[in-house]
Amino acid sequence: MTPTDRTHRTVDVLVVGAGPAGLAVAARLAAAGVDRVEVLDREQRAGGIPRHCDHTGFGLRDLRRVMTGPDYARHHIAAAIRAGAVLRTGVTATGWAAPRTVDVTGPTGLERITATAVVLATGARERPRSARLVPGTRPAGVFTTGQLQQAVHVHHQSVGRRAVIVGAERVSYSAVATLRRAGAEVAAMVTDQPRHQTHPARHLGTRLRHGVPLVTGATVAELTGRVRLESVRLRHRDGRTAAIGCDTVVFTGDWIPDHELARSAGIALDPGTRGPATDAEFRTGEPGVFAVGNLLHPVETADIAALDGRFAAAPVLRHLTGVPWTPGPLPVRVEAPLLWISPNRLTPDGPRPPHGRFTLRTERFLTRPVLTVSQDGRTLHRGRLPHTAAPNRPFHLPADWIAGADAHGGPVRITAD
Amino acid sequence: MTVTTTGDLPDEVYDVAIIGAGVVGTAIARELARYRLRIALVEASDDVGNGTSKANTAILHTGFDATPGTLEARLVREGYQRLTAYAAETGIPLEPLGALLVAWDGEQLAALPSLAEKAVRNGYHETAVLGTEAVYAREPHLGPGALGALEVPGESVICPWTTTLAYATQAVRAGVALHLNCPAGAITTGVDHHEIATPRGVLRTRHLVNAAGLYSDEINRRLGHEEFTVTPRRGQLIVFDKFARGLVDHILLPVPTALGKGVLVAPTVYGNVLLGPTAEDLDDKTATGSSAGGLASLREKGARILPELLEEEVTAVYAGLRAATEHGDFQIRADPGRRYVAVGGIRSTGLTASMAIAAHVAQLLVDCGLDPGPEREIESVRMPTIGEAFPRPYQRADLIAADPAYGTVVCHCERVTRGEIRDALTATVPPASLDGLRRRTRALAGRCQGFFCGAAVRAQFEAATAAQDRTEARR
Ligand SMILES: Cc1cc2nc3c(=O)[nH]c(=O)nc-3n(C[C@H](O)[C@H](O)[C@H](O)COP(=O)(O)OP(=O)(O)OC[C@H]3O[C@@H](n4cnc5c(N)ncnc54)[C@H](O)[C@@H]3O)c2cc1C
Ligand SMILES: Cc1cc2nc3c(=O)[nH]c(=O)nc-3n(C[C@H](O)[C@H](O)[C@H](O)COP(=O)(O)OP(=O)(O)OC[C@H]3O[C@@H](n4cnc5c(N)ncnc54)[C@H](O)[C@@H]3O)c2cc1C
Numbered sequence A: 001m002t003p004t005d006r007t008h009r010t011v012d013v014l015v016v017g018a019g020p021a022g023l024a025v026a027a028r029l030a031a032a033g034v035d036r037v038e039v040l041d042r043e044q045r046a047g048g049i050p051r052h053c054d055h056t057g058f059g060l061r062d063l064r065r066v067m068t069g070p071d072y073a074r075h076h077i078a079a080a081i082r083a084g085a086v087l088r089t090g091v092t093a094t095g096w097a098a099p100r101t102v103d104v105t106g107p108t109g110l111e112r113i114t115a116t117a118v119v120l121a122t123g124a125r126e127r128p129r130s131a132r133l134v135p136g137t138r139p140a141g142v143f144t145t146g147q148l149q150q151a152v153h154v155h156h157q158s159v160g161r162r163a164v165i166v167g168a169e170r171v172s173y174s175a176v177a178t179l180r181r182a183g184a185e186v187a188a189m190v191t192d193q194p195r196h197q198t199h200p201a202r203h204l205g206t207r208l209r210h211g212v213p214l215v216t217g218a219t220v221a222e223l224t225g226r227v228r229l230e231s232v233r234l235r236h237r238d239g240r241t242a243a244i245g246c247d248t249v250v251f252t253g254d255w256i257p258d259h260e261l262a263r264s265a266g267i268a269l270d271p272g273t274r275g276p277a278t279d280a281e282f283r284t285g286e287p288g289v290f291a292v293g294n295l296l297h298p299v300e301t302a303d304i305a306a307l308d309g310r311f312a313a314a315p316v317l318r319h320l321t322g323v324p325w326t327p328g329p330l331p332v333r334v335e336a337p338l339l340w341i342s343p344n345r346l347t348p349d350g351p352r353p354p355h356g357r358f359t360l361r362t363e364r365f366l367t368r369p370v371l372t373v374s375q376d377g378r379t380l381h382r383g384r385l386p387h388t389a390a391p392n393r394p395f396h397l398p399a400d401w402i403a404g405a406d407a408h409g410g411p412v413r414i415t416a417d
Numbered sequence B: 001m002t003v004t005t006t007g008d009l010p011d012e013v014y015d016v017a018i019i020g021a022g023v024v025g026t027a028i029a030r031e032l033a034r035y036r037l038r039i040a041l042v043e044a045s046d047d048v049g050n051g052t053s054k055a056n057t058a059i060l061h062t063g064f065d066a067t068p069g070t071l072e073a074r075l076v077r078e079g080y081q082r083l084t085a086y087a088a089e090t091g092i093p094l095e096p097l098g099a100l101l102v103a104w105d106g107e108q109l110a111a112l113p114s115l116a117e118k119a120v121r122n123g124y125h126e127t128a129v130l131g132t133e134a135v136y137a138r139e140p141h142l143g144p145g146a147l148g149a150l151e152v153p154g155e156s157v158i159c160p161w162t163t164t165l166a167y168a169t170q171a172v173r174a175g176v177a178l179h180l181n182c183p184a185g186a187i188t189t190g191v192d193h194h195e196i197a198t199p200r201g202v203l204r205t206r207h208l209v210n211a212a213g214l215y216s217d218e219i220n221r222r223l224g225h226e227e228f229t230v231t232p233r234r235g236q237l238i239v240f241d242k243f244a245r246g247l248v249d250h251i252l253l254p255v256p257t258a259l260g261k262g263v264l265v266a267p268t269v270y271g272n273v274l275l276g277p278t279a280e281d282l283d284d285k286t287a288t289g290s291s292a293g294g295l296a297s298l299r300e301k302g303a304r305i306l307p308e309l310l311e312e313e314v315t316a317v318y319a320g321l322r323a324a325t326e327h328g329d330f331q332i333r334a335d336p337g338r339r340y341v342a343v344g345g346i347r348s349t350g351l352t353a354s355m356a357i358a359a360h361v362a363q364l365l366v367d368c369g370l371d372p373g374p375e376r377e378i379e380s381v382r383m384p385t386i387g388e389a390f391p392r393p394y395q396r397a398d399l400i401a402a403d404p405a406y407g408t409v410v411c412h413c414e415r416v417t418r419g420e421i422r423d424a425l426t427a428t429v430p431p432a433s434l435d436g437l438r439r440r441t442r443a444l445a446g447r448c449q450g451f452f453c454g455a456a457v458r459a460q461f462e463a464a465t466a467a468q469d470r471t472e473a474r475r
Helices: A020-031 A069-083 A145-154 A170-181 A200-210 A260-264 A302-320 A400-404 B023-032 B071-090 B106-121 B132-138 B160-173 B213-222 B242-247 B292-305 B307-311 B350-367 B397-402 B418-425 B434-441 B454-474
Strands: A007-016 A037-041 A056-058 A086-089 A092-098 A101-106 A109-120 A124-126 A142-144 A162-166 A185-190 A218-224 A231-236 A241-245 A248-251 A255-257 A289-291 A330-334 A338-342 A357-362 A370-375 A378-384 A395-398 A412-416 B002-004 B013-019 B039-042 B099-103 B128-131 B148-152 B156-158 B177-179 B187-189 B194-198 B201-210 B231-240 B251-254 B264-267 B273-276 B314-324 B331-335 B340-344 B409-411
Touching (some): A007 A020, A007 A302, A020 A037, A020 A109, A020 A302, A069 A086, A069 A302, A092 A260, A109 A302, A109 B397, A124 A145, A142 A145, A145 A170, A145 A248, A162 A170, A170 A185, A170 A200, A170 A248, A185 A218, A185 A241, A289 A302, A338 A412, A378 A395, B013 B023, B023 B039, B023 B160, B023 B340, B023 B350, B039 B201, B071 B156, B071 B160, B071 B350, B099 B106, B099 B132, B106 B128, B106 B148, B128 B132, B132 B148, B160 B350, B160 B434, B201 B350, B213 B340, B231 B292, B242 B273, B242 B307, B273 B292, B292 B307, B340 B350, B409 B454, B418 B434, B418 B454, B434 B454
Parallel strands (some): A007 A037, A037 A086, A109 A289, A142 A248, A162 A185, A162 A248, A330 A412, B002 B177, B013 B039, B013 B201, B099 B251, B201 B340
Antiparallel strands (some): A092 A101, A124 A255, A218 A231, A231 A241, A338 A357, A357 A395, A370 A378, A370 A412, B099 B148, B187 B194, B194 B201, B231 B273, B231 B314, B251 B264, B264 B273, B331 B340
């Protein structure tokens, strides 16, 4: 054996990532009769992020019932296997040898897999402390929610005694729950926004039942401590600073798609989501390569990711029958304070996105904003959102206007005021 | 092989004791291990290379811009040759990328010929002055406004962690006793040996080498010397994501000005891009934190040099402290009367100069009366590949076929396998912390900083250390 020997194989569809999105698309495709559907995951177990979200609240939109994350993961694994998809864990897609040909590493060796369609379902992660440029020392006790959940729920490791949580969005409240389970006290939640960004009931429960104070309008100015974290210094909007003593800090939210494989294929990314630019049919700019789940919209709930997988099955099937690859020609761009929109390419006479709507994010609270869609100075749509748009939460724009866009015109722009 | 981390020090009189297991102290230990001597290397922290040596810009300098005639100029030039050869022999990641000193204004442009001439005086003849077009041909992503550059083809990037670890590993295998968690305290110098107080008992040695980095002045004073005072000069750095690597292919050095060496942009051997360092004189030898002001100024400078760099994600931020003194040169001094050599003021080139410093110190010890006896062959070492210039284990079918643990990726961002982590945990000089494991394998050093693998890496680390504790308890 030479150092670089690889076995070569061919499959019909290769799905990279066995989270809710990847498992759902694989299950649909296998059930529709596609012969060789193979799903790879680099983790030792399939299921994606829900594996370690040991609390309830999964499955409402796709399965119409509510279960815990691990149960939800098991459900999707079983469904994919039952449908006839091949699931391989502990196998990492490391790069591309050619378009639609992926190099992988696993304990059985190196392989090169060529597929008629490749579906990227590699998910998203939280930006760590360093990427947020939080100054100070580099002590132990600094987490993201993903690391915290795995430490507590999967590996039963000790974490600290007293924690500060940075963020007050959905996942931040999951971090509170995990810390409480680990027996740690939560000293405070901190957000740079004027209010929390979760469901009021969830927030109230955390605040009243567990007495967790919420500090708004504040950012983390510095971490201190040599070996172990000793305090988190906050800077309030008015410039005042104050330190909170703690041995643990959890940086929550602030998502970035795990786009390594997409980017290394040279697939164009959307400047807002930082995931691959895709159209209503989950097509990227690279023929035969689709993308689904949180890789496209960092971050949505697991059931939304799974629904992506379901919706993507039909376009993948069309591609397998030889329909030419013509991804949506028009980029859809947002302007500040909007952060991103998904999908972000469109075909005026093509299908609407799932549920007939686009998903967006804003960087600050917008009270019943008016959303305007325009192309080359021409207004395609104008409408008031019936509710407040909150940062770190999805809101939607109906897609009825897409037929009015000019396929040969400039980018479509979305503004909010 | 002796590495101790707890318990009483062995009751023996060493021929030579070296205080400080940074890149300099370990290089000295390795150099002396080539003779039949009883040698102790004592280190205050729980790992080798835990001081300045873990937090630098990781460049192997040719010495082209040193002050001609200084000891530093000679040792950097020699050290460059020695370490280049040693890296090839041991597998220390090293990439000879070459440097460009980019001139952004007329004054800097005018300075290039004299820098080329200074290089010649330092024995370096390969520089070339490039015009604007040639600069952009080599570095198309450079920001607008570059007027020219001095090209220094020999400047290289290297792995500082593997370097220190290779020295320490080879020294320990050749018989050096490495005592970690062993800060040297009061020193009593007698007629034929020194007694050094440590929390783990008294260390006795005939000859003493002080390679204590930032604390070398304090040790020096304990021997009655006042020649230099160390003032920590902090350097903060930002490590950018591997996706930034395509933006730059040389070490981009600023043209030196009166204000010092300035901020550079350089690839790392791990495939990232570094931006830094700052230069801030402080009085706290433990101030290795980063500051908002420091990071902001780096980003401002980086935006000028390589604008697209700032669009990429940041992987890590760190700071190191240079051991600057009031003198313009290394402070390497022998006191034959006390059988003592001080190795202080090893400021911003100590990684490069390390092997040459070691050879120089060995000679000074002879001048102090040490009889090393005949030189002997010592076993060479081969270090794990953590650089990107050669195939890593996850890319090697032959390794995985022999042991599937090399096909099981644990740290996904850096593609570190279970087999590599296992090997590091059972190596000659094993890590005492997750941070030490990170420096040996790159596990936890990638863009997610542990989001995916933090808990799994910790589990493997804790399982291995618990197993070692059980074995030690049984002994
Ligand atoms: C900490 C946290 C808490 C959350 N809490 C909730 C919650 O309470 N309720 C809820 O509904 N949603 C929650 N979410 C969101 C939910 O987990 C995600 O929406 C969902 O998991 C997204 O599914 P996905 O399939 O797109 O990605 P993921 O679940 O992230 O799956 C991606 C998979 O791809 C694999 N992969 C990536 N790259 C490669 C490669 N190169 N080779 C092989 N495999 C690869 C990964 O190992 C992973 O298993 C949470 C998310 C996080 C991070
Ligand atoms: C920002 C920055 C950038 C740099 N860039 C480069 C570069 O690109 N190229 C280059 O060649 N050099 C560079 N350097 C310089 C280089 O890193 C140093 O010169 C080198 O690491 C010094 O090594 P050392 O062994 O002398 O010190 P250290 O690594 O600090 O080792 C000294 C050791 O002594 C121990 N110690 C101290 N007191 C005691 C005691 N009482 N008892 C026991 N142990 C003790 C400490 O714990 C420490 O481990 C840079 C430095 C900095 C800060």
